[in-house]
Amino acid sequence: MTERSEVISQHSPPMGFGRMHRKEDARFIRGRGTYVDDVRLPGMLHGAVLRSPFAHARIVSVDTRAADAHPKVKAVLTGQTLAGLNLAWMPTLSYDTQAVLATDKVRFQGQEVAFVVAEDRYAARDALELIDVEYEPLPAVVDARRATEPDAPVIRDDKEGTTDNHIFDWSAGDKARTDAVFADAEVVVEQDVLYPRVHPAPLETCGAVADFDKVTGKLTIWCNTQAPHAHRTVYALVAGLPEHKIRVISPDVGGGFGNKVPIYPGYVCAIVGSIVTGKPVKWLEDRSENLMSTGFARDYHMHGEVAATRDGRIRAVRVKVIADHGAFNGTAQPTKYPAGFFHVFSGSYDLEAAHCEVTGVYTNKAPGGVAYACSFRVTEAAYLIERLVDVLAYELKLDPAELRMRNLLRPEQFPYPSPTGWEYDSGDYPRALRLALDMAGYEKLREEQAAQRERWAAGERSGTLMGIGLSFFTEAVGAGPRKHMDILGLGMADGAELRVHPTGKAVLRISVQSQGQGHETTYAQIVAEELGISPDDIEVVHGDTDQTPFGLGTYGSRSTPVSGAATAVVARKVRERARLVAGAMLEVSPDDLQWEKGRWFVRGDPGSGRTIQEIALAAHGNLELPEGVEGHLDATTVYNPPNLTFPFGAYVCVADVDPGTGQVKVRRFVAVDDCGVRINPMIVEGQVHGGLADGIGMALMQVIAFDEDGNCLGGSFMDYLLPTSVECPSWELGETVTPSPHHPIGAKGVGESATVGSPAAVVNAVLDALKPFGVRHADMPLTPAAVWRAAQGRPLRTDLAIT
Amino acid sequence: MQVTVTVNGVEYTGDVDTRLLLVHFLRDQLGLTGTHWGCDTSNCGVCTVWLDGTPVKSCTVLAVMAHGHEVRTVEGLERDGVLDPVQQGFVQCHGLQCGFCTPGMMLTARWLLDHNPDPSAAEIRAAISGQSCRCTGYENIVRAIRWAAEHPAAESTPAEEVAAP
Numbered sequence: 001m002t003e004r005s006e007v008i009s010q011h012s013p014p015m016g017f018g019r020m021h022r023k024e025d026a027r028f029i030r031g032r033g034t035y036v037d038d039v040r041l042p043g044m045l046h047g048a049v050l051r052s053p054f055a056h057a058r059i060v061s062v063d064t065r066a067a068d069a070h071p072k073v074k075a076v077l078t079g080q081t082l083a084g085l086n087l088a089w090m091p092t093l094s095y096d097t098q099a100v101l102a103t104d105k106v107r108f109q110g111q112e113v114a115f116v117v118a119e120d121r122y123a124a125r126d127a128l129e130l131i132d133v134e135y136e137p138l139p140a141v142v143d144a145r146r147a148t149e150p151d152a153p154v155i156r157d158d159k160e161g162t163t164d165n166h167i168f169d170w171s172a173g174d175k176a177r178t179d180a181v182f183a184d185a186e187v188v189v190e191q192d193v194l195y196p197r198v199h200p201a202p203l204e205t206c207g208a209v210a211d212f213d214k215v216t217g218k219l220t221i222w223c224n225t226q227a228p229h230a231h232r233t234v235y236a237l238v239a240g241l242p243e244h245k246i247r248v249i250s251p252d253v254g255g256g257f258g259n260k261v262p263i264y265p266g267y268v269c270a271i272v273g274s275i276v277t278g279k280p281v282k283w284l285e286d287r288s289e290n291l292m293s294t295g296f297a298r299d300y301h302m303h304g305e306v307a308a309t310r311d312g313r314i315r316a317v318r319v320k321v322i323a324d325h326g327a328f329n330g331t332a333q334p335t336k337y338p339a340g341f342f343h344v345f346s347g348s349y350d351l352e353a354a355h356c357e358v359t360g361v362y363t364n365k366a367p368g369g370v371a372y373a374c375s376f377r378v379t380e381a382a383y384l385i386e387r388l389v390d391v392l393a394y395e396l397k398l399d400p401a402e403l404r405m406r407n408l409l410r411p412e413q414f415p416y417p418s419p420t421g422w423e424y425d426s427g428d429y430p431r432a433l434r435l436a437l438d439m440a441g442y443e444k445l446r447e448e449q450a451a452q453r454e455r456w457a458a459g460e461r462s463g464t465l466m467g468i469g470l471s472f473f474t475e476a477v478g479a480g481p482r483k484h485m486d487i488l489g490l491g492m493a494d495g496a497e498l499r500v501h502p503t504g505k506a507v508l509r510i511s512v513q514s515q516g517q518g519h520e521t522t523y524a525q526i527v528a529e530e531l532g533i534s535p536d537d538i539e540v541v542h543g544d545t546d547q548t549p550f551g552l553g554t555y556g557s558r559s560t561p562v563s564g565a566a567t568a569v570v571a572r573k574v575r576e577r578a579r580l581v582a583g584a585m586l587e588v589s590p591d592d593l594q595w596e597k598g599r600w601f602v603r604g605d606p607g608s609g610r611t612i613q614e615i616a617l618a619a620h621g622n623l624e625l626p627e628g629v630e631g632h633l634d635a636t637t638v639y640n641p642p643n644l645t646f647p648f649g650a651y652v653c654v655a656d657v658d659p660g661t662g663q664v665k666v667r668r669f670v671a672v673d674d675c676g677v678r679i680n681p682m683i684v685e686g687q688v689h690g691g692l693a694d695g696i697g698m699a700l701m702q703v704i705a706f707d708e709d710g711n712c713l714g715g716s717f718m719d720y721l722l723p724t725s726v727e728c729p730s731w732e733l734g735e736t737v738t739p740s741p742h743h744p745i746g747a748k749g750v751g752e753s754a755t756v757g758s759p760a761a762v763v764n765a766v767l768d769a770l771k772p773f774g775v776r777h778a779d780m781p782l783t784p785a786a787v788w789r790a791a792q793g794r795p796l797r798t799d800l801a802i803t
Numbered sequence: 804m805q806v807t808v809t810v811n812g813v814e815y816t817g818d819v820d821t822r823l824l825l826v827h828f829l830r831d832q833l834g835l836t837g838t839h840w841g842c843d844t845s846n847c848g849v850c851t852v853w854l855d856g857t858p859v860k861s862c863t864v865l866a867v868m869a870h871g872h873e874v875r876t877v878e879g880l881e882r883d884g885v886l887d888p889v890q891q892g893f894v895q896c897h898g899l900q901c902g903f904c905t906p907g908m909m910l911t912a913r914w915l916l917d918h919n920p921d922p923s924a925a926e927i928r929a930a931i932s933g934q935s936c937r938c939t940g941y942e943n944i945v946r947a948i949r950w951a952a953e954h955p956a957a958e959s960t961p962a963e964e965v966a967a968p
Contacts, residue, residue, distance in 0.1 A: 021894050028902030029890040031837015031877035035903065038836040121827075122820065203841045203849050203903045203937055254839070254903030255937045287842040516901030516938045686897045689940035717846035717935070725928040725941040 013536055015597060016529030019682045022521045023535070024514075033252040036207045036224045037284050044209065045074055047273050047283035048124035049266055050114040050131050051293065052106035055142070055364040055710020056153065057135035059102055059113070066130035067116060072123035074277045076131070077115040077269055079103035089158075090238045090268060093230075093261075093488055094338070096167075096329035097159070098367060100265040106135070107155055107327035108366050109712050110292030115269035117281055140364040140710035141165060143800065144301055144324035147361035155327055155362045165362040167329050172343035173355035173420040181316035181353050185307035191391045194779040195380045196799040197299040197324065197365070197704040198697075199291050199720060200372035202515070204254025206294055207284030210270040214278060220247045223267055226256045226513055227553025230490060232545045234263050239271060250543035256515035257694075257755075258371030261332045261555050262295050288715045295332075295368035296704055299324035299799075300342075300380040304388045312398050314349050314407045319356040319384065323369065329360065330367035332555070333376045334485040334492065340370055340377030341476045341644075343420040347385035348429050348474045348648060349407040354419040364710045373691060373755035375477050376556050382473040386760035387777065390470075390767065394776050399446075400470050400764070401437055405430060408472065415741075422476060424646045425748075426738045427674070433472055435734050436650035436672040442468070445654060456772055464656040464665070467769025471651045471760035477749040478561025478645040487552060493641070494558075495549030496566035498527065498574050499634040502620040504613030505537045508570075511551020512563040513543045517751060518683045519559065523567050525679050526745065530571035531578075531612050532598025549636065557647075557749035560679070561740075566639035568744040573635035578615045580629045585610050585618050645740045645748035649673040653761040657769035662788030664700055664766055666727065671758070672734035676748035681735075688754045689731050695758020697723040699766070703781045707801035806870040810835065811879030819866045825859075826850045828866035829876060837877035837906045841935075848934030851907030852876045858911050860933075877906030880913065888951040889913050898947030900938035907934055912948045921952055 013020045027033050064076040079101040082088040089097045102113050114131050118124035139153050146152060147165040156162045182188060208223040219241055225231045228248040236243040253260060266283045273281035285294070301322040307315045323339060325331060333340045339358040346354040370376055389407075393400040408429040409416055416424040445468050452466055482491030497509040508527055512519065519542055524535035541547050551563065575595065582600035583590035586608060594603045601609025610618070619625075619633040654668040669692055678684045701721040704714035714720035739746025759780065766782045767775055770791055778790035779798045786796045807816045810833060817832060829835045829852065841849035843862055850861040853875035880887040889912045892898065899905040908931060915922055915930040922930070927948045928941070936944060 022897070024902070025894045025899060028899055028905055029886070029893050029909070030881060031835070031906045033837075033902045035836075035839070037830075037840070040831075122822070201937065202901070203847055203935060204839070204901070205841070253901060255901045257937065287844070287847075516899075518900070682897050686900055686939060686943060689942045690900065690938045691940075693937075693940035716844050717842045718844050722847075722935045722937070724932045724935060725945070726932045728941050730924065730945070731940060731942050 013534060014525070015532060015534060017525055017679050020521060020525060020535060020680055022518045023524065024518060024520045035204055035252050035254050036209060036222050039209045039222045039251065041209065041211060041280040044280040044282055045117050045119060045277060046121040046124045047115055047117050047270050047281050048128055049112050049269065049289065050128045051289065052102065052109060052111040052113055054106055054135055054137050055109045055140040056138040056155070057106050058138060059105060060134040060136055062114060063132040064114065067127040070123065070127045070130060072119040073116060073127045074119070075117040075273055077101060077272060082272065085272065087239065087268065087272060090263065092328055092330040093332040094329045098328035098330055100268045104158055108364050109710055110289065110366060112265040115273065117273040117277055142363060142706050142708060142710050144299065144322050144361055144363055147363050155364060167325055167360035167362060168338045169357065169359050170338045171355065171357045174353055175355045178316050178318050178353040178355035182305065182307045182318060185315060186310045187308045187396065188305060189392050189395050190303065190305040191388060191777050193302045193304055193384050193387050194799060195298040195300040195302065195383055196780055197296050198372060198702045199296050199704050199714065200257035200259035201291065201720065201722060202255030202257055202259050205285045205287060205290040206260060206264055206266070208267045208270045209280055209282045210274040211280040212271065212274040218245050218247065219271065220249065221271065222249045222251055224253045224260055225250050226260045226515060226555050228513055228543055228545050229511055229550050230487060230552055231263060233490060234488065235271070238268060248545045250513045253513065253515040257373050258297065258555050259295050260515065261371065262330055262368070264294060287717060291704070291720055292712045292715045293366050295371040296326070296366055297368065297372035297374055298380060299369065302384050304384050306388050306392050308392055312396050312403050312406055314351060314392065316351055316353040317346055317385065317388065319345055321356065321358040323358055323360045324363050324365065325360050325369050326363060326365040326367040328367040331369040332487060333370045334479055334487060336484060337376065341375065342377040342381045344378055344422060344474065344476045345381035345385050346419050347382065348409060348472045350409050350413065351419050365706065373694060373752040375475055375752045375756055376479065378475055379756045382756045383760045386471040386473065387763065390764045391776055401442060404470060404472055405433060408433065423643060424474065425643060425740050425742060427646065427648050428736060428738050429472065429648060432648060432672045432674055432736050433650040435736060436652050436670050439732060439734050440652040440668070440670045442652065453772060464658045465769040465772065467655050467657060467765040467767065469653040469655065469761045469763065469765025469768055471757050471764060473649055473757035475557065475647045475753055475756055476644045477557035477647060477752065478641055479556050479558055480641055480644055482640050490552060492552050493638050494551030494562045494566050495636065495638045496563065496570040497549050497636045498570045500574060500616045502617050504533065504616045506533055507539045507541060508567060509541045509548045510563050510567065511549055512554040512559040514554065517559065517687065522679050522683060526564055526567045527571045530568055531575060533612055557751040560747045561645045561743060561749040562639055562641055564747055565641065565744050566637055569639055570635050570637040573637060574633060577633060577635060578612060580626060581615050581619045582610045584623055584625055585615065642742050645676065645743055647673065647675040647748040647750060647753050649753055649757050651757050651761040653765040655762065655765035655769060657766055657787060659770065659773065659791045662784030664782060664787060666696055666729050666762065668732065669729050670732045670734065671754060672736065673750060673753055674736040674738050675750035675753060676740045676743065677737060677746035679747060684750050685733055687750050688733060691752065691754025692731050692758050693723050693728050694755040695762050696727055699759045699762035699780050699782060701781050701783060703798055705799050705801060713801060804867055806867055808869045809873045811875055821865070821867055823866045824862055825864040825866050825869055826861040829861065835876050835878050839903055839906065846935070848907045849904050851910050851934060853910060853914065858914050877909060880909060887913060888954050888956055889916065889948065891954065892947035892950035895950050896943050896947040898939065898943045904934060904936045908936065908944055912951065915948065916952055924949065
């Protein structure tokens with residue numbers, strides 16, 4: 001059940017699922033990956049963006065004469081230039097508009113104001129200094145909780161009829177039923193919970209190389225996007241270019257985590273720059289630009305209430321949220337769900353009712369909101385419910401593990417219709433929690449803690465206090481059924497194409513795009529499992545819209561649930577075609593054939609059979625094929641998921657907190673994940689490891705905060721702290737396997753599980769440690785300052801500057 | 804200004820702007836794109852290379868400062884067609900995902916093992932603590948470096964066995 005770390009034999013990859021070294025590693029360990037900044041084309045120019053120093057200001061004038069005169073500058077674009085091309089504004093993925101280059105006002109610090117194209121990257125930066133912009137500063141809206149107050153400055157006055165900063169109201173669940181449960185509840189606890197603004201901060205920043213060929217009219221864009229096909233369609237809509245003349249190539253991507261889903265103004269500027277100059281134009285943002293202007297995550301101001309019985313049966317949950325979407329509503333999520341899948345907030349528990357209301361608001365901050373491995377805001381939901389359960393445990397003086405065990409859904413309740421409209425596909429929650437508690441040695445830890453607290457109560461107050469934090473999460477991933485889920489009108493189904501060559505080697509083409517998840521290996525293993533062709537003999541092609549079928553890309557942990565399913569289905573189609581060919585080869589009815597991995601044989605006569613390689617050759621040869629069988633050995637498919645998949649897990653964090661300094665040390669972290677069937681357990685464990693580090697980061701150090709003028713306080717890695725090897729413990733992983741009943745291979749997706757589940761465990765551990773101080777709640781990140789202030793009974797507002 | 808820099812044992816001479824960063828010299832002028840750029844502030848460490856045998860962050864070293872000195876990059880880890888044990892360890896232990904921090908991590912790992920052939924997990928964690936990885940949560944990087952410590956160069960397998968791209 002627990003993690004294995006044995007070395008895998010390099011010489012015999014599994015014929016299907018199992019631990020296998022990654023095919024992509026060969027280039028990466030040699031420094032021979034091709035990331036977007038590694039793309040260099042003959043005559044290529046370099047772009048740089050001039051950004052606003054103000055969070056909110058009217059643009060009085062933009063003078064580019066000195067920049068134009070710079071000997072190495074080839075073009076300077078401003079909002080006015082783009083307005084002349086009808087490109088100053090572009091659509092966002094949430095049916096809003098976003099300025100490409102500002103024309104009237106700047107609406108967040110770091111917003112794009114002008115774009116310089118020059119001979120080299122240093123000259124382009126030099127020329128930015130020569131642009132003279134006169135601003136008239138305006139008061140900034142920084143606090144989302146006050147964004148809709150009557151005297152708040154209106155941010156989106158570009159939109160006719162807009163009189164406030166309200167974007168949307170959205171709700172889910174049965175309000176009347178929920179209110180009724182609350183009205184007769186024995187116990188009600190409530191808590192304000194902030195999930196502050198964070199940034200995914202992949203180590204490779206966002207960038208593009210645009211190359212417009214005037215003769216052919218073809219635009220080729222190398223861009224480190226997670227969603228190449230969606231980008232192509234949006235470029236067609238934005239720039240008015242015919243879609244068949246646009247090729248998006250997403251090369252190796254240096255981490256994405258949701259940050260590389262949206263279309264950023266820099267990409268559009270690079271395209272315009274190439275059209276204007278007739279040369280390829282590269283644009284790559286620097287770290288500050290990445291942190292200050294591109295897709296942030298979270299910024300959810302939540303108020304949660306729990307109705308329960310005195311003995312700890314959770315009956316209902318009621319939630320109100322103010323969602324800070326920044327200056328433009330640019331979240332990337334299914335159209336019907338402006339709060340993403342936040343309404344999975346009832347979590348893993350058997351509730352009578354649940355209801356949430358979410359209000360989206362504009363503020364003078366960068367746009368975004370759905371990013372950073374959040375599974376469309378499942379992260380916020382999981383954090384909220386797991387914090388609320390601990391708050392309830394605190395008030396009822398119950399053990400948090402016992403309280404969870406008492407309320408978890410039971411295996412026989414699946415498929416489980418949730419009170420907010422989901423149908424959880426499968427799960428055995430108590431088994432996962434039991435395993436996590438056993439691995440952690442929960443009872444022993446509580447004994448250690450009790451002894452420590454006794455010493456503390458007796459006045460022996462030196463050293464650290466230990467806290468134990470639990471979280472149990474249910475994810476909702478694999479968006480999704482196209483009837484319910486689309487982005488900008490594009491249904492969330494993904495294609496796959498599989499071709500077996502005459503010699504039995506295969507090429508698989510998929511729509512999703514790896515940012516490190518190892519698709520070239522995992523998807524080859526799926527085909528191997530279905531066809532019995534070695535993963536070494538299967539090439540996976542992705543990240544090039546001219547070479548792959550349409551699909552919406554990799555985010556929301558959707559690759560395995562959607563494209564993994566498409567891959568299994570297309571391989572099965574090929575297998576059925578192979579059966580017809582094998583029937584012709586063996587001169588028997590295909591109905592009399594039986595499959596074993598790698599070959600069809602005559603039922604009852606295992607000696608009479610043909611391997612997939614023999615069949616592939618025959619399918620391309622002169623064999624006379626039955627009526628209706630076209631020959632060759634290939635297939636295509638589009639997979640439309642019937643439901644989401646619902647991975648889950650139980651996490652236990654042990655932290656030692658120094659109440660004198662506020663310093664937190666994570667001593668241990670036990671993570672039991674159930675993501676259904678594991679295709680390559682090595683890769684799955686790697687995904688979990690990364691997400692657990694995210695949890696440490698968000699819980700303890702990462703935050704994009706602002707001062708009252710709207711200055712971003714997280715604009716570099718000296719301010720926006722990432723967890724390093726010394727803050728992360730050695731992860732202890734466990735697994736249970738509950739296959740998804742509706743997925744062709746029973747897999748559920750795992751890319752974001754640990755990021756979703758881990759922050760609550762860390763926060764719960766720190767607050768558990770602070771229990772002797774009477775601390776029930778404090779908001780992330782629990783920096784030493786925040787911990788110390790919480791222990792003093794004066795918790796910090798972590799999303800705003802300390803004033 | 805004219806500089807002469809020895810990179811992975813090969814001497815390069817060229818004209819550079821005095822403000823040119825070493826990372827850009829390596830990437831843009833020499834085409835050695837295995838060294839990455841990530842933050843400008845010496846925090847993330849994806850630009851880590853060796854300067855005269857010591858790991859440095861090449862985003863905060865000027866190319867002119869490397870004049871007359873020796874630089875080693877990820878392209879110089881594989882020698883005579885044999886992968887460095889560190890490179891093999893990263894494959895064996897799944898020490899990389901997106902691959903962006905990997906070259907810098909491997910160069911620090913090689914330096915560590917040259918100075919401490921049998922490091923503990925804590926010593927490995929301390930050695931790489933000036934470099935960020937957003938994918939692996941560090942655990943498998945630590946295991947990869949331990950693997951390399953346990954499989955020193957003499958035992959390493961020819962590079963062909965880890966298929967070339």
